[in-house]
Amino acid sequence: xxxxxxxxxxxxxxxxxxxxxxxxxxxxxxxxxxxxxxxxxxxxxxxxxxxxxxxxxxxxxxxxxxxxxxxxxxxxxxxxxxxxxxxxxxxxxxxxxxxxxxxxxxxxxxxxxxxxxxxxxxxxxxxxxxxxxxxxxxxxxxxxxxxxxxxxxxxxxxxxxxxxxxxxxxxxxxxxxxxxxxxxxxxxxxxxxxxxxxxxxxxxxxxxxxxxxxxxxxxxxxxxxxxxxxxxxxxxxxxxxxxxxxxxxxxxxxxxxxxxxxxxxxxxxxxxxxxxxxxxxxxxxxxxxxxxxxxxxxxxxxxxxxxxxxxxxxxxxxxxxxxxx
Numbered sequence: 363x364x365x366x367x368x369x370x371x372x373x374x375x376x377x378x379x380x381x382x383x384x385x386x387x388x389x390x391x392x393x394x395x396x397x398x399x400x401x402x403x404x405x406x407x408x409x410x411x412x413x414x415x416x417x418x419x420x421x422x423x424x425x426x427x428x429x430x431x432x433x434x435x436x437x438x439x440x441x442x443x444x445x446x447x448x449x450x451x452x453x454x455x456x457x458x459x460x461x462x463x464x465x466x467x468x469x470x471x472x473x474x475x476x477x478x479x480x481x482x483x484x485x486x487x488x489x490x491x492x493x494x495x496x497x498x499x500x501x502x503x504x505x506x507x508x509x510x511x512x513x514x515x516x517x518x519x520x521x522x523x524x525x526x527x528x529x530x531x532x533x534x535x536x537x538x539x540x541x542x543x544x545x546x547x548x549x550x551x552x553x554x555x556x557x558x559x560x561x562x563x564x565x566x567x568x569x570x571x572x573x574x575x576x577x578x579x580x581x582x583x584x585x586x587x588x589x590x591x592x593x594x595x596x597x598x599x600x601x602x603x604x605x606x607x608x609x610x611x612x613x614x615x616x617x618x619x620x621x622x623x624x625x626x627x628x629x630x631x632x633x634x635x636x637x638x639x640x641x642x643x644x645x646x647x648x649x650x651x652x653x654x655x656x657x658x659x660x661x662x663x664x665x666x667x668x669x670x671x672x673x674x675x676x677x678x679x680x681x682x683x684x685x686x687x
Contacts, residue, residue: 479569
């Protein structure tokens with residue numbers, strides 16, 4: 363019963379958080395200056411008053427603010443994200459078409475940054491003050507200070523234009539679909555390398571420095587000194603007593619930054635023409651497509667909540683003391 367009660371309380375908290383997020387998203391989007399009806403009419407090449415009034419009526423912009431809000435919350439509860447008049451498609455369809463590439467990019471970047479940060483941070487922390495520690499710390503500092511869009515452009519310049527090793531833009535070569543699933547997957551992987559490295563670089567730098575500091579702190583704790591006094595090998599001490607304890611703060615911090623990772627995908631997907639939610643967000647902002655923007659913000663918020671829940675579970679596996687509480 364206590365476990366069931368905690369689960370129900372967590373689900374209720376998640377539902378309340380989604381409601382608050384939906385309210386904030388609705389308020390921010392509808393408070394932005396400008397009239398989306400005029401934007402759509404201008405893009406369509408029609409500026410007569412009747413056409414603009416029809417757009418307002420189709421979007422529900424002619425109704426009072428509280429009526430629009432009530433209708434939006436009703437759609438959220440029924441999992442209806444609305445319809446995009448500009449793109450002539452359901453918002454849920456547009457998002458599902460772009461969700462796969464974004465998840466592929468963000469998960470790849472998340473794993474790359476987390477694994478790379480733990481590995482490089484451990485190498486630096488185990489040899490504090492050595493040339494290896496100084497080199498890793500310097501590279502991490504440079505990556506942290508480098509703008510994401512500039513790093514992406516430099517990677518394209520070096521590995522795509524100068525060396526010709528990797529494709530510069532896009533998700534897959536249009537010719538890859540005709541050569542079978544394995545060739546298609548390999549081509550997607552080749553297109554994924556540069557965006558994933560670009561998106562993960564700054565977070566890998568943060569996790570490297572955090573892992574280094576955490577490992578140095580753990581190495582001076584009493585249980586590590588006791589293990590050395592018992593004559594255990596350094597490898598066994600590292601695996602059994604140091605890494606798991608030192609990786610806990612890194613995993614927790616990584617979960618908290620998952621939202622920033624999804625937000626950073628907007629810039630990376632724009633630079634590399636990656637057909638994901640970030641690129642769709644950019645296009646929807648410029649077109650003032652309210653239904654798509656609201657749907658995107660809601661889906662991204664839910665993704666962040668799910669990632670935080672997964673991070674909590676992973677943290678419990680890394681640190682068994684949490685599950686015992």
